[in-house]
Amino acid sequence: TVFDFGMIGLGVMGRNLLLNMADHGFSVIGFDKDSQKTGSLEAAATKGTTVKGVGTLEEMVQQLAKPRKLMMLVPAGKPVDDVIESLLPLLEKGDVVIDGGNSHYTDTLRRVNYLHPKGFHFMGMGVSGGEHGARTGPSMMPGGDKEAYDHVKPLLEAIAAKVNNEPCTAYMGKDAAGHYVKMVHNGIEYAIMQLISEIYDILKRGLGFSNSELHEVFKQWNEGELQSYLVEITRDIFLQKDDVTGKDLVDVILDKAGSKGTGKWTSQDAMELPIAIPTIDTAVAFRTISGVKAERVEAAKIYAPNVTPVSGDKKAITAQVGEALYAAIIFCYAQGLSMLHNASAELKMDIPLQDVVKSWRGGCIIRSVLLQDFYKAYSANPQLPNVLLDGSLANIVKAKQGSLRKTILSAVEHNIPVGGLMSALAYFDAYTTERMPTNLIQAQRDFFGAHTYQRIDKEGSFHTEWGA
Ligand code: 6PG
Numbered sequence: 265t266v267f268d269f270g271m272i273g274l275g276v277m278g279r280n281l282l283l284n285m286a287d288h289g290f291s292v293i294g295f296d297k298d299s300q301k302t303g304s305l306e307a308a309a310t311k312g313t314t315v316k317g318v319g320t321l322e323e324m325v326q327q328l329a330k331p332r333k334l335m336m337l338v339p340a341g342k343p344v345d346d347v348i349e350s351l352l353p354l355l356e357k358g359d360v361v362i363d364g365g366n367s368h369y370t371d372t373l374r375r376v377n378y379l380h381p382k383g384f385h386f387m388g389m390g391v392s393g394g395e396h397g398a399r400t401g402p403s404m405m406p407g408g409d410k411e412a413y414d415h416v417k418p419l420l421e422a423i424a425a426k427v428n429n430e431p432c433t434a435y436m437g438k439d440a441a442g443h444y445v446k447m448v449h450n451g452i453e454y455a456i457m458q459l460i461s462e463i464y465d466i467l468k469r470g471l472g473f474s475n476s477e478l479h480e481v482f483k484q485w486n487e488g489e490l491q492s493y494l495v496e497i498t499r500d501i502f503l504q505k506d507d508v509t510g511k512d513l514v515d516v517i518l519d520k521a522g523s524k525g526t527g528k529w530t531s532q533d534a535m536e537l538p539i540a541i542p543t544i545d546t547a548v549a550f551r552t553i554s555g556v557k558a559e560r561v562e563a564a565k566i567y568a569p570n571v572t573p574v575s576g577d578k579k580a581i582t583a584q585v586g587e588a589l590y591a592a593i594i595f596c597y598a599q600g601l602s603m604l605h606n607a608s609a610e611l612k613m614d615i616p617l618q619d620v621v622k623s624w625r626g627g628c629i630i631r632s633v634l635l636q637d638f639y640k641a642y643s644a645n646p647q648l649p650n651v652l653l654d655g656s657l658a659n660i661v662k663a664k665q666g667s668l669r670k671t672i673l674s675a676v677e678h679n680i681p682v683g684g685l686m687s688a689l690a691y692f693d694a695y696t697t698e699r700m701p702t703n704l705i706q707a708q709r710d711f712f713g714a715h716t717y718q719r720i721d722k723e724g725s726f727h728t729e730w731g732a
Contacts, residue, residue, distance in 0.1 A: 265291055265314060265316075265327070266291075266327065266328070266329045267291045267292060267293040267314070267316070267327050267328050267329065268285075268290040268291050268292060268328075268329060268333070268419070269282075269285055269290055269291075269292045269293070269328075269333050269334065269335070269419060270292070270293050270294070270295065270324045270325070270328050270332065270333070270334035270335070271292065271293070271294040271295065271334065271335050271336075271337065272294075272295050272296075272321070272324070272334060272335065272336040272337070272338065272347055272351075273295075273296060273336055273337040273338040273347075274294050274295070274296035274298070274301040274302065274305050274317070275301075275337060275338075276395045276398070277337045277364070277365075277391065277395070277398050278294065278296075278335075278336075278337035278338075278364075279294070279301070279304075279305055279308070280395055280396075280398035280399035281335070281337065281364065281391070281398045281399075281402070281423070282294050282305065282315070283305070283308060283309055283310070283313075283315065283399055284398060284399050284400065284401070284402075284423045285419060285422075285423050286309055286310065286313035286314060286315045287310050287313060287423075288419075288422040288423055289313075289422075290314075290419060290422070291314035291315075292314065292315055292316070293315075293316045293317075293318060293324050293327055293328065294315070294316070294317050294318070294324075295317075295318050295319070295320070295321055295323070295324040296317070296319075297319065299319055301317070302317025302318060302319060303317060305317040321350055321351060321354060322354060325351070325354040325355065330356065330358070330359070331356075331358040331359050331360060331415060332355065332356070332359040332360065333359075333360045333362075333415060333416055333419070334351075334359075334360070334361055334362070335361075335362040335363075335364045335389075336361070336362070336363055336364065336365070337364045337365055337391075338365060339365065340365050340366050340367045340368065340371070341367075341371070344363055344365065344367055344371070344375070345375075348361070348375060348378075348379070348386075352382070355384055357382075357383030357384065358383065358384075358385070359384055359385070360384075360385040360387065360412045360415050360416060361379070361384060361385065361386050361387070362386075362387045362388075362389050362406065362416065363375070363386070363387070363388050363389065363443075364389050364391050364404075366390070366443075366446065366450075366524065366526055367388060367443050368443070368447075368529060369388065369440035369443040369444040369447060369533075370440070372386075372388035372407075372439075372440035372442075372443045373439050373440040375388075376388070376408060376409075376439055376440065380409075385408065385409055385411065385412030385415075386408060386412075387406050387407065387408030387409075387412050387413065387416075387442060388406075388407055388408060388440050388441075388442040388443035389404055389405060389406040389407070389442045389443075389446075390404070390405035390406075390436075390442050390443055390445055390446020390447075390449060391403075391404050391405075391446075392404075392405075392446065392449060392627065392628035392629050392630075393425065393627045393628055393629065394629070397425065397627050397628070400425075401423070401424060401425030401426065401432070401626070401627050402423070402424065402425060402432075402627045402628070403424065403425055403432040403433065403623050403624060403626060403627030403628035403631070404420050404423075404424055404432070404433040404623070404627075405433070405436045405442045405443075405445045405446050405449070405620075405623060406420060406433065406435060406436060406442045407435070407436040407437050407438065407439065407440060407441030407442030407443065407444070407445065407613070408438070408439065408440075408441075408442065409438070410435065410438075413435045417435075420433045421433060424623075424627060425626035425627030425628075426626065427625040427626040430622065431623075432622075432623045432624070432625060432626040432627040432628070432631075433623050434616070434619035434620075434622060434623050435616070435619065436615055436616070436619070436620060436623075437608065437613040437614045437615040437616065438612065438613050438614055439611070439612075439613055440611075440613070441608070441613040441614070441615050444604070444607060444611070444613060444615070445604065445615060445620055446526075447526055447529050447530050447533070448530055448600045448601075448603055448604050448607075449600075449624065449628060449629070449630055450526035450527055450529075450530060451526070451527050451529075451530025451531065451534075451541065451544040451547075451600055451603075452544065452596055452597060452599075452600040452630050453494075453527070453629045453630050454523075454527035454530075454544055454547040454548060454551070455541075455543040455544045455546075455547045455596040455599070455600075455684060455688075456492075456494055456593055456596055456630060457494060457547065458543070458546065458547035458550055458551075458683075458684035459543075459589055459592050459593060459596065459684045459685060459688070460494060460495070460498055460589070461684075462675075462680075462681070462682045462683075462684050462685055463585055463588070463589050463685075464478065464498070465680050465681070465682075466574070466585055466671065466674075466675055466680055466682070467481065467582070467585065469571045469680060470571065470573065470574035470674070470675070470678050470680055471573070471574050471578060471581060471582075472573060475502040475503075475512045475514065475515070476502065476503075478502045479499055479500075479502035479503050481582055481586075482495055482496075482498045482499035482502065483499045485499075485586050485589075486499055488586075489590055489633065489634075490586060490589065490590055490593075490632075491632065491633045492593075492630075492631060492632030492633065492634070493628075493629055493630070493631045493632070494629065494630070494632075495632075501513075501514055502514060518557070519554055519557070520554050520555055520557055521550075521551040521554045521555070522551075523548075523551050527544065527547060527548045527551070528548050530544050530548075530600075530603070531544055531545045531548050533603075533607070534603055537603070537606055537607060537610060539602060539603045539606045539607070540599065540691065540694075541599040541600065541603055542599070542687040542688075542690065542691050543592070543595060543596050543599055543684055543687045543688045543691060544596070544599060544600065545687070546683045546684050546686075546687040547684055549683070550681075550683055550684065569679040570679055571678055571679050571680060572678050572679070573678075574674055574678055581674075584667045584670055584671060585667075585671050586667075587664045587667035587668070588664075588667045588668040588670070588671035588672070588685060590664050591661060591664040591665050591667065591668040591688070591689075591692075592668055592684065592685050592688035592689070593632070593634065594634065594651075594652075594657065594660065594661060594664075595652075595688040595689070595691055595692050596688060597630075597634065597638060597651065598650055598651045598652050598691075599691060601617060601620075601621070601638065601650070601651055602649060602650045602651075604617060604620060605617060605647075605648070605649055605650070606649075616646065617642045617646060617648070618639060618642035618643050618646050621635050621638040621639045621642055622635075622639050625639065637656065637657060637660070638651055638657075640656065641654035641656065641657055650695070652692070652695060652696075661692070665689070665692065668685065668688070668689050669689065671685065672685050672686055672689060703717075706718075707730075710726075710727055710728060710730070711728075711730040711731075714727050
C-alpha cells in the first residue's frame with residue numbers, strides 16, 4: 265500500500281489524530297521509536313481502516329505517496345529540530361512537513377526560512393481539543409505557504425470538528441501564523457480559566473455554595489449565553505468524586521497551577537508588539553502567585569483576610585455574577601483578537617480573523633457560542649481592529665457591563681481576589697475613554713527627561729522648561 269499520510273511521534277495527540285484520519289478513509293502510517301506505541305496504534309485502529317506502525321523514519325517515508333505529507337507531534341523545542349534533521353536526507357522537493365505541536369512561533373519562522381530554500385514546505389499548525397478532540401474532531405490552525413496548505417486541506421477539513429457542517433479549520437496565514445494563532449488561543453484560554461476560577465471563589469467562599477449548587481449554576485449557565493467548553497467541563501468537575509477519599513475531587517486538589525508556558529509567551533509577545541492584553545497577563549501572574557503557596561499561607565496568617573459572607577438574594581447574585589463573567593469573557597476575546605489583528609500586520613502574516621473565529625467555534629478549548637457573534641462581526645468587517653467596535657457586540661456589552669462592576673465591587677468589599685475580572689473591566693474602561701490621564705504622564709516625562717510631548721491644538725513635538 266502507498267500511504268496518504270505519515271505521523272512522527274505517537275504520543276497521545278499524534279496517535280489520536282492519525283486514527284482520526286484513518287477513520288475518515290485515509291491510509292496512514294505512524295512512526296515512533298517506541299515499538300509499544302507502534303503496536304498499540306495498530307491495535308487501537310477502527311476495523312477496516314488502514315493503519316500501520318513502523319519503527320524507522322525510512323520505512324515511513326518510503327511508503328508515502330508523493331508529494332509526501334507528514335506531520336510531527338513531538339515535544340516543542342529541540343526534538344522538532346532533531347526530527348527535521350533526520351528527515352532532510354529522506355525527503356524530496358515538494359514534500360509537506362507539518363509541525364502540529366505547541367512550538368513557539370519564532371522557532372516555526374526559523375524552520376520555515378531554513379526549509380523553504382531547500383524546496384520543502386514546512387507548516388506550523390496549532391491543534392486544540394486535547395486527546396478526545398484529536399480523535400473525534402479537533403480545531404486546527406495551519407499556517408505557512410498556501411501551496412502546501414492546498415495539499416493537506418481536504419484531509420484537515422475531513423478530520424476537523426464541524427459546526428453547522430463547516431470544518432473548524434482554515435488557513436491561518438503566512439509563515440508562522442498557525443502557531444501564532446494557537447499561542448493567542450492559549451492566552452485567551454488562560455484568561456477565561458482565571459475568570460471562571462474567580463467566579464467560583466465568589467460563589468464558594470462569598471456565597472457559600474456547595475459543589476452540587478455550583479454544578480447546578482454552571483449547568484444552567486451552559487444552557488444559555490455562557491455556553492462553552494470551559495463552562496461545560498467546570499459543570500462536570502463539581503460532580504467528580506475522589507477515588508481515594510470519596511470526597512469531591514475538586515476540594516482535594518492543591519491550589520497551585522501548572523503551566524507549559526504558552527500563556528506566558530502570549531504576554532511576552534504582546535509586550536514586544538506592543539498590544540495590551542492585561543487579562544491574559546493577569547492570568548499568567550495569578551498562576552505564578554498560586555505557586556508561592558508557603559508564602560501565601562504565612563501572609564494569610566499575618567493579614568487574616570476576612571472573607572465575609574456576601575449577603576442578598578442568592579439567585580439574583582448568581583445571575584449578576586453570570587453576566588459579569590460573560591462581559592469579562594468578551595473582554596478577554598477582544599484582547600486576544602486585537603493582538604492577532606495587530607500582530608498580523610506587524611509580522612506580515614495576513615491572518616484572516618473571520619476564519620480564525622470560525623475555526624474556534626468548535627473543537628478547541630475556547631469554543632463558545634460567543635464565537636458566532638465574533639464571526640458575524642469579522643464577516644461584516646474583516647479589518648475590525650477590536651470586536652468592541654462592532655455595533656451588535658457593543659449592545660451586548662452595554663447590557664452586561666453593569667453586572668461586572670457590581671460583582672467586582674462586592675468581591676473587593678469581601679476580600680476576594682478578582683484580578684482577572686478587574687483587569688478585564690479596567691481594559692474596557694480605558695479602551696472606551698476618550699481622553700485618558702496620559703497627558704499628565706507626558707508632562708512628567710518632559711519635566712524630568714525632556715522627552716517632549718505632542719499638543720491637542722497643533723502638530724509637532726514640544727518641550728517646556730518646567731517650573732522655570
Ligand atoms: C489545547 C490546549 C493544549 C494544552 C495547553 C495547556 O488547545 O488543547 O491549549 O494545547 O492543554 O497547552 O497549557 P498549560 O499547561 O500551559 O496550562
